[in-house]
Structures are given as structure tokens and as C-alpha cells.
Amino acid sequence: METQGPPMSEAMYYVLLALSNPLHGYGVMDKVKKLSNGRVKMGPGTLYGILKRLQQQNFIFLEDADGRRKVYQMTVTGEEALKEEYLRLSKMVNDGKFLFDMGGSHEE
Amino acid sequence: MKNKTKKKMLFLDIWNIEDQEAWFSDMASQGWKLHGIGKVTATFEKDVPKEVKYRCDIFEKKENKDQIEFYHEAGWEFVDSWENIHIFREKNENVDIEEIHTDPVEHADRLSILKSTIKRNAILILICSVLIIMLNISLINRNSLSNYLNDSFVIPLVVIIFYIYIVFLMFNGLFHLSSRIRKLKSGSLLENKGNYRGKILRRKLILSSFLVIFLLLISSVFTNITHSTTDIPNPSIPDQELPILQMEDYKKSSQEYEPIFHEFDDKNRTNYYLENSSILVPKQYELQQNVKVAGVHWEDGVEAYTPNLRSYGYVIRKDWLAKNFMNNLLKEKEDIYYVTFKEEMESPFDELWISKGSHSTQQAFVARLKNTVYYVEYFGMKDIEYIIEQKAEKVIN
Structure with missing residues (x-):
């Protein structure tokens, strides 16, 4: 039973989602945009800062994959943290269902 | 073929990044593309007039290469660095690209790096300035009669005012940066609208008037020296009533x-x-x-x-x-x-x-x-x- 620290920021959450497959820096930017249907836009400065922080938290690591270009990958800790955040967010959505979800057809 | 270039003094505070960005963009729209930046000057290259966005970002030099490459992929071309401040411009001015910083809190962290650098420098400059000012005050105190008779208080006084101005600029920059950081931390992004025109003119005026005063004073000191070494005998006493006892x-x-x-x-x-x-x-x-x-x-x-x-x-x-x-x-x-x-x-x-x-x-x-x-x-x-x-x-x- 591990309790994580403060909840993740939106940006961090999406970056981790994007890194379900290893990606290089710019790839992350693109993937985040696609995953959120263009809603979450991330500039290179912001993304770079988040990647640095995720590395420090040991959620992701850098790997020299195809020689020159470096690729980011999620660690096991990162996966756990992402899952925990996902559960937390769905719980929050669930808790609000009684008010907004009038028998709609939502998937889990 | 070598393009025509010109150098311009950095009259704006380098840490006032919004003003710098606006200035570089304006130069580009006048057909001057930023080529590089030195300690006190910026070099521009003749180019066709373009509307180009410039952005300054702050990061430690050691992460430089990776990050610059990353920005490049995202559409921001690296121009040059000034200490921890790195200048970028849009690679292609017709393509809509993301701002470098889209998260205000993240951006605030970056500016905090700059603030701590300036703080360190400000303390050093403050100490030096206080020492110089104290030295000049003691000079004024020591030459008490000469202050009255030979204006010898003027040079130390100008030096004192100059250093007070430098310290004022430094702390003004710090306050400005702090207010930007507060704004970002409260969750709103910067507007990227620098208003620098009046500032350049004012700074030019102040600095050039200091320069003129210094030159005048130095030349007057020199003429005094040459005057006192020439062998002009003292004038003899006129044959009339003098305003003092005779x-x-x-x-x-x-x-x-x-x-x-x-x-x-x-x-x-x-x-x-x-x-x-x-x-x-x-x-x-x-x-x-x-x-x-x-x-x-x-x-x-x-x-x-x-x-x-x-x-x-x-x-x-x-x-x-x-x-x-x-x-x-x-x-x-x-x-x-x-x-x-x-x-x-x-x-x-x-x-x-x-x-x-x-x-x-x-x-x-x-x-x-x-x-x-x-x-x-x-x-x-x-x-x-x-x-x-x-x-x-x-x-x-």
C-alpha cells in the first residue's frame, strides 16, 4: 500500500501516457497532441522541463536506442504512478457521475 | 558573399527578456536578422524584412545541446546565448508552432534560475558599489577646502551618482523579474509584448550624458594640470582698491x-x-x-x-x-x-x-x-x- 505524493499535473499525466511506447523528445510532443485530440498543447520548453522532472522522479529514463537519437522510456515506477493517477482520476469522474451522467453511454 | 552586418549596443537590460524579444522582432521586420550576441552588443545581418517571433529561454549551459536540438525539431531555431539566456527564433515564420513555454508554472521555474543568477551578481555589484561610493565619499570629505575652491567634489560626486544608478538598475531588474515570476505562478502566461522604445532612448540619454560629463571633467582636469605647470607669473597687484584687505x-x-x-x-x-x-x-x-x-x-x-x-x-x-x-x-x-x-x-x-x-x-x-x-x-x-x-x-x- 503505497501512497503517492501530490497528484500529477495534467502535462505530466499526458507525457506518461504518451510514453506507453518509447519515444524521442519531439515524438512525445506530437503524441500528446494526438492523444488529447489537440487539446493539450505543449511547447518544447515546457516538455523538456517535464521530462527532466520525470527523470528525477525515476518515472522515465533515457536510452540510446538508434545510435544518435535518444529515446525516453517509462520505468516500472512510472507505470505504477500512471496507473495510480488514472485510478484517482476515474474515481473523481465516478464521484461526479450522479450529477452529470444521466444514463449516458460511457465506457470504462 | 558576405552579408552586410551592423552592431548595436545592448541598451536594454538583458534579463528583461520580453523587451529583448520585442526588439529583435522589430529589427527583423526592418530587415535586420539577429546574428549573434556579445557581452554588450548584438550583431544583425541584412535580410529581407520579415515578421519573426523571437524567444529567450533560460537553462543551464551544460544541458544545452540536447535541448537546443529538441527545440529545433519543434520549430525554434537557436541563435545565440548570453550566459544562461538562450535566444531562439521561428524557423519558418509561416508555420504555426507552439510557444516554447505553454505552462506558466514551468516557465516561472525557468525564470527563477535567471533570478538567482542576477541576485548573485547584484550582491557582488552592490558590495563593489558600496565600496566605491564610500571611497568617493571619503575623498570628498578629505578635500574639504578643495571641494569649495577647486570643485574637486564634482568627479567623486558623479562617480557616486553613476554607481547609485547601476545599483538602481540591478534592483529594478530583480523586481521586474520577480513580478513576472509571480504572474506566471498565479497561472497566467506572459503576453510576450515588450515595450522597449522609450526605454532605449532613456537609457541612451542617461548613459551618454554620463559619458559627456566624464569626458568634460577629465578634459578639465587635464587643462588644469597643463595650466598649473606652465610658467605664467602671477599677475601683479593692480593700482586700485581691492575687495579684500591690503x-x-x-x-x-x-x-x-x-x-x-x-x-x-x-x-x-x-x-x-x-x-x-x-x-x-x-x-x-x-x-x-x-x-x-x-x-x-x-x-x-x-x-x-x-x-x-x-x-x-x-x-x-x-x-x-x-x-x-x-x-x-x-x-x-x-x-x-x-x-x-x-x-x-x-x-x-x-x-x-x-x-x-x-x-x-x-x-x-x-x-x-x-x-x-x-x-x-x-x-x-x-x-x-x-x-x-x-x-x-x-x-x-
Whole structure:
């Protein structure tokens, strides 16, 4: 039973989602945009800062994959943290269902 | 083919990144593409006029390469760095790209790096400035009389004002940066709208006026030096009534005074009259008389009687300055001649200080009447009180 620290920021959450497959820096930017249907836009400065922080938290690591270009990958800790955040967010959505979800057809 | 380039001074604070960005963009729209940035200048290259966005970002130099490549992929081309500040511009001005920073809190963290760098520098500059200012204050204090007579307070004063200005700029920058960081932390992004036009002009004006003042002062110092080394003899005493005490004011009309001139005294240091002026003392008079009185001997009855008078008058801008000047004058004369001046309470002057000197024949007095200070040194057989009386009669009536 591990309790994580403060909840993740939106940006961090999406970056981790994007890194379900290893990606290089710019790839992350693109993937985040696609995953959120263009809603979450991330500039290179912001993304770079988040990647640095995720590395420090040991959620992701850098790997020299195809020689020159470096690729980011999620660690096991990162996966756990992402899952925990996902559960937390769905719980929050669930808790609000009684008010907004009038028998709609939502998937889990 | 080499493009035409031009260099421009960095008149804006380098840490005011919004102003810098706006300036670079404006230069680009005038057809000048930023090429590089030096310690105090920016180099621009002639190009077709374009509307280009410029952005400054802050990060440690060691992460440089990775990050720059990353930004490049995202559409931001690296131009140059100034310490931790890195300048980027849009690679292609027609494609819509993301801002470098889309998260205000993240951006605030970046600016905090800059703030701590500036803080470190600011403390260093503050310490240096305080030392320089203190040194110059002590210079002003030390040259107390020279401040009045030769304007020697001006250069230290300008230096002090200059350093106060530098410190002000530094702290102004810090406050500006802090307010930006606060804004970002509260969740709103920067508007990327620098308003720098007035600032460049103001900075140019202030800095160039400092430069002009410095040059003027330095040239005046040089002319003073060359002036004082040239061998122009002191002007001789004019044959008219002077505004300060002279021998003619107290000598008996029957006595015959013959001025003494020394043979090798090419500058005429024995009998002369000078007028001068300075900022605080617009009128300065200086008289020296050395004479031989025909048929009179010193008290020993052997040597010919050769009285000597040095008489000075200073008209000072304000009464309170005159008081201060007089105190400095007294102190300096006491220090130089090892004498003490005693205040004479009953006198027609506002203040009167008398020194009987070490010999009974060597006497001096300092008198102040409103904003005018007189100083007289007398070497002769008359009582100083008698001379003061003549002096009072001359200046009060």
C-alpha cells in the first residue's frame, strides 16, 4: 500500500501516457497532441522541463536506442504512478457521475 | 558573399527578456536578422524584412545541446546565448508552432534560475558599489577646502551618482523579474509584448550624458594640470582698491612701501593679486604683499622692516556653506601651522577667530560676514586687532 505524493499535473499525466511506447523528445510532443485530440498543447520548453522532472522522479529514463537519437522510456515506477493517477482520476469522474451522467453511454 | 552586418549596443537590460524579444522582432521586420550576441552588443545581418517571433529561454549551459536540438525539431531555431539566456527564433515564420513555454508554472521555474543568477551578481555589484561610493565619499570629505575652491567634489560626486544608478538598475531588474515570476505562478502566461522604445532612448540619454560629463571633467582636469605647470607669473597687484584687505588700508600715508621681488622667483610669488571662481565659491580673491618700509627697522633695530600680508576673500553661495567652509579653513590652518584660533565674541563680523601665532609678529584671523569669509595672515609689528579694525571698516561700510 503505497501512497503517492501530490497528484500529477495534467502535462505530466499526458507525457506518461504518451510514453506507453518509447519515444524521442519531439515524438512525445506530437503524441500528446494526438492523444488529447489537440487539446493539450505543449511547447518544447515546457516538455523538456517535464521530462527532466520525470527523470528525477525515476518515472522515465533515457536510452540510446538508434545510435544518435535518444529515446525516453517509462520505468516500472512510472507505470505504477500512471496507473495510480488514472485510478484517482476515474474515481473523481465516478464521484461526479450522479450529477452529470444521466444514463449516458460511457465506457470504462 | 558576405552579408552586410551592423552592431548595436545592448541598451536594454538583458534579463528583461520580453523587451529583448520585442526588439529583435522589430529589427527583423526592418530587415535586420539577429546574428549573434556579445557581452554588450548584438550583431544583425541584412535580410529581407520579415515578421519573426523571437524567444529567450533560460537553462543551464551544460544541458544545452540536447535541448537546443529538441527545440529545433519543434520549430525554434537557436541563435545565440548570453550566459544562461538562450535566444531562439521561428524557423519558418509561416508555420504555426507552439510557444516554447505553454505552462506558466514551468516557465516561472525557468525564470527563477535567471533570478538567482542576477541576485548573485547584484550582491557582488552592490558590495563593489558600496565600496566605491564610500571611497568617493571619503575623498570628498578629505578635500574639504578643495571641494569649495577647486570643485574637486564634482568627479567623486558623479562617480557616486553613476554607481547609485547601476545599483538602481540591478534592483529594478530583480523586481521586474520577480513580478513576472509571480504572474506566471498565479497561472497566467506572459503576453510576450515588450515595450522597449522609450526605454532605449532613456537609457541612451542617461548613459551618454554620463559619458559627456566624464569626458568634460577629465578634459578639465587635464587643462588644469597643463595650466598649473606652465610658467605664467602671477599677475601683479593692480593700482586700485581691492575687495579684500591690503596694506594700503592700514599703512600711514607718510610711510613709503617698496615691494620686494626675489631674483629667481619667475612665478612672482611675493607681490601678486589673483581672482578665481568655482561652483561653490564664485568669487575668490588672493593677495600677497611683501614690502620693505623705508627708514623703519624691526624691533631689534638692525634689520630693515619687511612686513608681509596675505589676504584672502571668498564669496560663497550660501551662508550655511560659508559657515562650513570657515570651519574647514580654520581646521586646515591649525593643522598646517600648529596654531590655535580663538573665537572673538565681540566683533562687527558674524564670526571672528584670531590666532596670535607662535611669534608675536606672526598673526592671523578668519572672519565671516554672512556668506563671505576673509582670511588674513600678517607678519609685522602692528597688532592684529588694529588690522581687524581696518578690515571691518573696509568691508562693513
